[in-house]
């Protein structure tokens with residue numbers, strides 16, 4: 085036994101001390117604190133970066149999907165001063181329950197508010213906000229606000245004189261909804277629902293439903309693309325895993341080659357191949373398989389989206405599967421064979437189950453990428469090959485309804501999280517190997 | 520069982536050659552006949568072609584030339600799963616996604632055995648390797664030695680007549696290895712199976728086998744019982760590979776029956792046992808086991824002057840490096856008898872050995 089008391093001293097209380105008489109505990113804590121601080125300083129830049137570029141924007145997006153103050157607050161562009169707007173009308177909404185017929189007082193409040201809007205040059209902003217819920221309202225607001233100063237009591241008649249549409253209960257219902265900046269109406273809109281003037285939540289007309297179908301289509305196409313990637317990628321990954329290192333490295337370059345070309349180039353090359361005047365159709369016509377007037381439409385529809393996205397996402401399926409397959413020693417298959425299993429049984433019972441972590445990781449990766457894919461469907465999808473992300477982009481760029489875009493994106497996010505959770509329950513996250 | 524007539528052999532390799540790349544032969548002209556119930560070990564340095572031979576027998580490699588027969592039937596064209604050969608792999612190859620019991624049930628399942636029968640057989644096999652309670656565990660939850668036993672049980676559970684083992688104990692520590700050696704030997708005797716065992720641990724080969732085939736460079740250098748292998752190595756490779764060995768170079772001066780008279784390079788003479796066909800005037804390599812050398816011999820058959828260069832204490836014996844006939848690497852094992860006068864470095868003395876312990880091999 086080596087004598088340890090030289091290093092640590094024990095005082096009367098039984099407390100361990102270091103050689104220079106410090107209590108051992110505090111000395112240890114100090115040493116660990118130093119290490120922790122160093123580690124924290126090292127990761128701080130990344131943490132900050134992730135926080136600023138990832139957590140904050142997502143939080144912003146989630147906030148925007150339930151908050152829109154277009155009807156309640158005006159921010160001056162020149163000096164940033166915030167002015168509450170539509171105050172009178174909001175008071176009237178507070179005093180009268182939903183479904184109340186707008187009376188003279190309501191119209192008076194409206195005219196007062198419109199006068200303020202005119203001063204602030206803000207009728208467009210409020211009109212746009214109401215337009216999200218009730219189309220055609222923007223011009224109504226700008227038009228009426230322009231004449232607001234000249235309107236006199238009785239205000240109801242005067243306003244209705246300007247435009248009959250002010251009498252529509254849907255318009256008043258929309259204004260009531262918008263009078264609270266915190267609202268779930270964007271989520272309702274994102275699942276094709278709306279609030280009736282009586283306050284009931286109902287589905288919108290069958291022919292105006294877009295989002296639910298688009299969500300379903302997005303999920304279905306993503307699942308299909310994932311399935312295709314799996315079917316095409318599995319044999320390739322297997323081949324890569326069993327070939328000698330040199331050959332497989334060469335093949336791996338072919339798998340990775342698409343990563344070295346721009347996404348746009350790859351997508352456009354599919355356009356060149358598949359469009360009705362494209363290479364594939366030309367060859368088939370030349371070979372007499374189809375007639376010149378029977379050219380197959382493979383671009384600007386779902387087929388185009390499926391083909392191009394499968395091709396683009398294939399490497400994301402192959403790589404995780406390959407990395408898992410590579411680690412499966414051939415001795416398992418040999419053992420199974422020596423135990424009397426045919427090659428098919430060996431594959432089914434021994435090889436395949438061990439590749440599941442790779443398949444799961446690849447499928448997860450491809451599916452999540454596909455669900456949020458934007459550029460390829462936008463280019464080759466035509467009208468029925470569009471995915472939900474294309475509509476989100478539309479609301480971001482064209483209709484400028486950011487709250488709806490945020491609600492759609494949030495739904496997508498929740499959907500993926502739910503799938504992730506389901507996956508964890510069914511397969512187990514620790515069963516997934518990403519590399 | 521030592522020498523099996525060729526036509527009665529259970530497994531036989533007949534002029535088998537194997538090349539992977541078409542340029543070099545990894546197995547060169549292998550002739551090997553293994554009797555039923557025999558425990559045959561393939562022993563040899565790394566890369567000598569042992570695994571290759573085993574793989575050809577199991578059906579994972581095809582022989583480039585020659586024929587392998589199992590129980591009289593040529594097996595070159597029988598796929599591995601129909602050969603009915605049990606196999607234990609060096610890394611055990613237990614299926615990681617199956618429990619121990621499922622691993623054992625697998626060979627029975629693919630043979631279409633019913634569930635109740637299967638469970639009974641699995642339980643029997645687990646008991647056989649004293650792992651009865653471990654059926655529900657995953658292989659990763661077992662220690663190396665336990666995994667090894669399961670691998671053994673799996674190779675035996677479908678009652679094959681031939682079991683191949685490729686360095687099954689390579690990953691175990693010394694104590695466990697010795698224990699498992701005993702268990703494997705015991706199972707072999709109890710079940711009456713034929714075992715082909717690969718190892719590069721010579722003591723393992725010597726303690727377990729009925730016969731040992733010493734491989735080198737794709738050839739069997741000697742095929743004999745462990746005792747014969749140690750006592751009567753037929754060539755320099757075997758003499759050096761099995762056990763420790765002192766080498767002395769000399770020239771044959773006369774041959775008298777099975778005794779050869781030799782002259783060492785320093786001019787002294789001696790006698791040795793003729794093993795290789797050496798003629799008068801040729802050079803020969805004399806091989807003497809370190810434990811067969813006596814200090815201060817009373818009868819002076821091969822008495823020779825020696826000088827102690829180094830003493831290494833080994834507990835039960837002392838290894839003594841000496842200069843003998845100009846060779847500085849001559850090792851003598853001196854038993855630690857306690858009473859014996861201690862040797863000292865630099866001490867000069869006489870040592871000797873019996874003529875039959877000094878084997879004259881090919882130079």
Ligand SMILES: Nc1ncnc2c1ncn2[C@@H]1O[C@H](COP(=O)(O)OP(=O)(O)OP(=O)(O)O)[C@@H](O)[C@H]1O
Nearest residue numbers: 539540545563564565566567568569570571572719
């Ligand atoms: N699949 C293969 N392709 C090409 N050469 C191979 C292959 N397998 C083995 N070899 C070569 O054949 C020779 C014999 O290999 P083998 O595996 O039979 O040796 P071994 O005696 O089992 O050695 P060890 O004790 O190291 O396991 C070696 O030189 C090896 O490089």
Ligand SMILES: [Mg+2]
Nearest residue numbers: 569570571685
């Ligand atoms: Mg080997």
